[in-house]
Amino acid sequence: MSAKKTILSKSWLRRNIMSLSESEFEKFKSVVEEISQDKLNAIEEERREHQEKLKKVAQLKAAANELNISLEEVLELEKPKLTGKTKSKQPKAPPKYRLNLPDGNVVEWTGNGRYPKPFKEIVERGENLDNYLIKQEG
16 A cells, blocks of 8 residues: 555554554644645645736737737747757767778777677677777877
8 A cells, every 4th residue: 555545544544543642642733733734835825826827828818919929829939940950969979999891991889879780790700899999098
């Protein structure tokens, strides 16, 4: 049973409250009253904030109507236009492995994602990729 269900269980509450001494019960009662008041205050604050938001929305709608524009159009204008591919926010990882091919080409691989074909062939032959590690300077 979850903690919430346990606390809301009348029989569980009765059993545990009835086992308290008088001083423990008074302390329990005081704590529950304090927490209850905190919760009521939080609920009231949420209602107040919601009412403020509703007022602001009404003001925005009135202003948009006055300008003969819909709120949807305003939001659409604020969206950035995406054309083509977007750039990744992460910098490109530096290559970790380098392989010089017989035809003179060089294949580098970061070690992430799928193996490039020449590296896959190396692994399939049973060679150790560590033989192709790029030596870090420093």
